[in-house]
Amino acid sequence: MTAEPRDSESPQPRWNEPAIRVLMMPRDTNAHGTIFGGVILSYIDQAGAIEARRQGSRLMLTVSMDKIVFHEPVFVGDLVSFWTETLRIGTTSITIKVVCEVIRGADPQKKVMVTEAQVVYVNVGDDGKPTPIKRRANAYSA
Numbered sequence: 001m002t003a004e005p006r007d008s009e010s011p012q013p014r015w016n017e018p019a020i021r022v023l024m025m026p027r028d029t030n031a032h033g034t035i036f037g038g039v040i041l042s043y044i045d046q047a048g049a050i051e052a053r054r055q056g057s058r059l060m061l062t063v064s065m066d067k068i069v070f071h072e073p074v075f076v077g078d079l080v081s082f083w084t085e086t087l088r089i090g091t092t093s094i095t096i097k098v099v100c101e102v103i104r105g106a107d108p109q110k111k112v113m114v115t116e117a118q119v120v121y122v123n124v125g126d127d128g129k130p131t132p133i134k135r136r137a138n139a140y141s142a
């Protein structure tokens with residue numbers, strides 16, 4: 001199933017800080033010397049999960065990663081911020097947009113949007129089966 005556009009009932013807080021910030025290290029590189037895409041995807045998954053927790057999901061599984069676009073390469077020494085936005089909260093699933101922005105070099109004002117993706121998580125019970133998300137009245141910083 002493809003995520004629908006924003007549900008009008010969904011809370012859509014815009015955070016003034018990213019879910020995660022990571023400094024890229026040489027160990028994260030691919031054969032070309034730039035950052036391996038799988039490393040970025042792993043952080044995207046974590047950032048989206050943090051956003052899902054902010055919205056009320058507790059025990060969740062990633063069910064799909066979609067609309068992944070690597071716009072620009074990421075380099076060793078880049079400071080990558082993973083910004084999140086809740087696009088939709090369904091019965092048991094939650095759709096999060098993650099945007100990765102890089103600060104490169106000495107100038108903190110010089111930012112480059114490098115990657116974006118849409119991730120769907122399913123809230124599950126202890127039995128691993130989908131269970132309804134209890135939305136928070138006031139989403140909080142996880």
Ligand SMILES: CC(C)(COP(=O)(O)OP(=O)(O)OC[C@H]1O[C@@H](n2cnc3c(N)ncnc32)[C@H](O)[C@@H]1OP(=O)(O)O)[C@@H](O)C(=O)NCCC(=O)NCCS
Nearest residue numbers: 001002061062063064090091092093120122124128129130
């Ligand atoms: C997540 C999982 C429990 C869902 O089970 P399921 O039987 O497909 O669940 P359902 O059909 O009842 O769907 C549950 C919700 O997920 C959504 N969903 C299911 N498949 C989806 C997909 N491919 N893309 C987007 N949403 C999907 C459904 O729309 C539904 O949302 P809603 O309740 O908000 O309407 C099951 O697919 C699973 O265990 N997958 C493995 C997850 C995992 O291990 N992730 C880590 C990867 S290493």
